[in-house]
Amino acid sequence: MDATLPPPVAVEDVSLGTLLAACDAQTAAPLVFSYEGRTIRPGYHVTEVKAGQFAALDCGGNPEAWSEIFVQLWDVIDGDRTHMNAGKFAAIIRKVSEHVGLDLSARLTFEVSDGVAPMQLHCAGHPRMAExxxxxxxxxxxxxxxxxxxxxxxxxxxxxxxxxxxxxxxxG
Incomplete structure (x- = not known):
């Protein structure tokens, strides 16, 4: 029996700084996230932004340390709202940074839920202008x-x- 492990899944993983730079370059553009084969609903909310400092041992006994930013998205329809524009998203993140001190180079994780299904963890690909x-x-x-x-x-x-x-x- 072949005990070879499959190759890791290639993931684009942008930092908070990369996302904010894209938002700053396109402040009026709607910011639209896609996940699980669908587009986030126009009434989505940024419900929480968290900063974490982590220290751990990996499965080989090696010490690991990293910073991570969690952005929680609530995927809901809220009246006749449209998708949040990139400038508003950047303003929300900067307001949090004034109080929490966000590391722009930190690993960025999105927590996404519709308020019914459990939150799912996602990483973000590179922002791009489309339509x-x-x-x-x-x-x-x-x-x-x-x-x-x-x-x-x-x-x-x-x-x-x-x-x-x-x-x-x-x-292991």
Whole structure:
């Protein structure tokens, strides 16, 4: 039996600073998020913005530390509202930053729910203009094995520079 693990899912993962820069460049454009094959509803709300500092050990016993920003989106219809424009979204984030001190280079995670289904964690792709809207695709945030991810990156780097003798790490 082959115990080879599948390759990690490639994920675009933008920082809060990248998203804010795109919003600043297109302040009047509607900011539209897409997830699970659909577009967020026009009445969506930013219900919470959280900043976290995390320290952990990965499955290989390696210390890890990172900053992460969580933006909670409530995917609802609210009267005749339209999608929030990018300038308003940026203003909300900056107001939070005045009180909380957000790290613009931090990992960005979106928590999305319609108020009925459980929240789902998503990472954001690079913002792009499409059909007059600033579009941001959200992808499910998958679990990963950091030692394995580092090993795969080393393999990619050594493939262009010569043979590698390192073995895949044993995790778990």
């Amino acid at each position: 007059g809207r600033l579009a941001v695709d959200l992808s499910p945030r998958a679990a990963s094995c950091k030692p394995r991810d580092r090993w795969l990156e080393e393999q990619k780097a050594s493939a262009c520079c010569g043979p590698s003798t390192s073995k895949q790490p044993c995790c």
